[in-house]
Amino acid sequence: MAARDPKPPILVIGGTGTVGSRLVQHPSSRCYPVIAASQSRSQTGDHDHGIVFDWHDHNTWSNPFSAAGGPLRAVYIVASPVMDSAPITMEFIDFARDKCVRRFVLQSSSATESGGPAMGKVHAYLRELGQRGEVDWAVLRPTWFQQNFGEQLFHIKFIKDESRLYSATSDAKIPWVSADDIAAVAAKCLTSPDPPNTEYLVLGPELLSYSDIADILTKVLGRKIVHVDLSRRDLEMRHQSFGVPEESSKMMSALQTSIKFGSENRTNDAILTLASATPKMFAEYAESAKAIWAGQSQETH
Ligand SMILES: NC(=O)c1ccc[n+]([C@@H]2O[C@H](COP(=O)([O-])OP(=O)(O)OC[C@H]3O[C@@H](n4cnc5c(N)ncnc54)[C@H](OP(=O)(O)O)[C@@H]3O)[C@@H](O)[C@H]2O)c1
Known part of the structure; x- marks a missing residue:
């Protein structure tokens, strides 16, 4: 950090990811210096103080604390x-607690x-530490992005290539949430004067099935997008054919099966209540991102 800011920084682990990259730019986060940590600092934007942090290389765990040059206000994990x-x-978490x-x-x-x-073990751990008065904490439980x-x-x-979406969710509904809204909730939890000390389900504003998503993409892209509903096993095999390890593909298919039986068929007003933000609709996201789905994919697998 070039000139020492008197406020303690916020550390965002996963600062280059879908939520983290939005969190490091959120106006509430930026009331503090922000340290964006990721495996590959090269992907971190100029606006951040980017540092290398690798969960699996303990030698990198001190990097955010060295960069801060003092205590951190909070850590996003x-x-x-x-x-x-x-x-x-x-x-x-224990390592960071030792560093105050x-x-x-x-x-x-x-x-x-x-x-x-x-x-779930980490939720319980934070709750337990919180009950002992040793940490302030929040757990965000966003639905599908x-x-x-x-x-x-x-x-x-x-x-792009087939005009198709694949799932094993049948016609089950999901309250798809915008990563912008998750970042807004996260920023509040990191910066609020009073500690949250609880967990929040962070759900989007409308319940949409994959077929509903395909219909919205059809309108936005001006070409027919179709949802293909696979069996759990076919989805697993499909993921594995792209190189997803067997255990992960089974886990993803299990999650989709639980959606099929209604696990995500719910919504709430967490984004409005916690971040004072009007939650974004999927059509808004699709419109803003439509260039991504133009043309043919360069990817092969
Ligand atoms: N996608 C969904 O629908 C959904 C829904 C609910 C919850 N979630 C949860 O959200 C989390 C993923 O969040 P996201 O989608 O915002 O992230 P993401 O886009 O998948 O990005 C992952 C981030 O983690 C960093 N990272 C990867 N390996 C690392 C390592 N070994 N050490 C340090 N950093 C590492 C990446 O850094 P590099 O850029 O350097 O690789 C990147 O910043 C998961 O826990 C998932 O379960 C996802």
């Missing part, structure tokens, strides 16, 4: 993409319950 990242996430970090905001998911497997269609390579490729 996007966990490692490995299958069970809970142990390493809790280890880093008080507030942690964890990006989890609507499918993850406190105390459940994987990230609108941006998946424009930022995940397999969606982009098949929308």
Whole structure:
């Protein structure tokens, strides 16, 4: 950091990701210096103080604290993409607590319950530390991101090349949420004077099935986009054919099956209440991102 800002910085782990890249630019976050941490600093924008942080290289864990040159106000956690990242996430929380970090905001998911497997263990850990008065915390449980269609390579490729969306969700509804809105909620949780000390389901404003999404893309792109409803097994095989490891493909198919049986068929007003923001509709996102789906994909698999 060139000139020392008197305010303690916010550390955003995953600062180059879908939510993190929006969070580091959010006006509320930017009331503080922001340190954007990722595996590859090269992808971090000029506006950030970007540093290398690798969940799986302990030598990099001190980097944000060296860059801050003093205490951090808060840490936003996007966990490692490995299958069970809970142990390493809790280890880093303890590492940061030793360096006097008080507030942690964890990006989890609507499918993850406190105390459940994987990230659910970290929800429970933060809650327990909070009950002991040792941390301030929030857990964000966003539903599925609108941006998946424009930022995940397999969606982009098949929308461009085949005019198709694939899922195993049948006609089940999902309250697709904008990553902009998740970032707005995250920024509030990191900067609010009063600690949240709770978890929030962060759900979008309208319930849409994959077929509804295909219809909206059809209108925006001016060509027919079709939803192909696969069996759980076919979706698994499809993901594996793109190189997704078997365990991850099974996990993704399991999530889609639970959606098929109604797990995401709900909405709430968390974005309005927590971030005072009108939640974005999928059509707005599709309109803003339509250039992504123009032309043929260069990708092969
Ligand atoms: N997509 C959805 O619909 C959805 C819904 C609910 C919850 N979620 C949850 O959201 C999280 C993903 O968030 P996102 O989509 O905002 O992120 P993302 O776009 O997948 O980006 C991942 C971020 O993590 C960084 N990263 C990857 N490996 C790392 C490592 N070993 N050490 C340090 N940083 C590393 C990446 O940095 P580099 O740029 O350097 O690679 C990048 O900044 C997951 O936990 C997922 O379960 C997703």
